Amino acid sequence: MPNHPILDRDRQKLPEPMTEEDLEDLLTEAIGLYAEWTKTPVARMETLEEAGLLLKNRGLVLGIGGREFRVLIVKMR
Numbered sequence: 001m002p003n004h005p006i007l008d009r010d011r012q013k014l015p016e017p018m019t020e021e022d023l024e025d026l027l028t029e030a031i032g033l034y035a036e037w038t039k040t041p042v043a044r045m046e047t048l049e050e051a052g053l054l055l056k057n058r059g060l061v062l063g064i065g066g067r068e069f070r071v072l073i074v075k076m077r
Helices: 020-038
Strands: 042-047 058-064 067-073
Touching: 020 042, 020 058, 020 067
Parallel strands: none
Antiparallel strands: 042 058, 058 067
16 A cells, blocks of 8 residues: 555655545455454455445445444544
């Protein structure tokens, strides 16, 4: 993940404001890395849109470690 505003500690300028989609992508990648490192099974990982949930917010539907979760992303400002 080159030039990532959070993970690239040598970056000198401030990152652009993160969008809901950016956070959704970051969470997807972080959960994938966690599952890979810990060998936790991921049965399902998809966006709310991919899961057919017609909500106005962005987010993820996860099946991980034998549990099901819905993670909503709500921009405050």
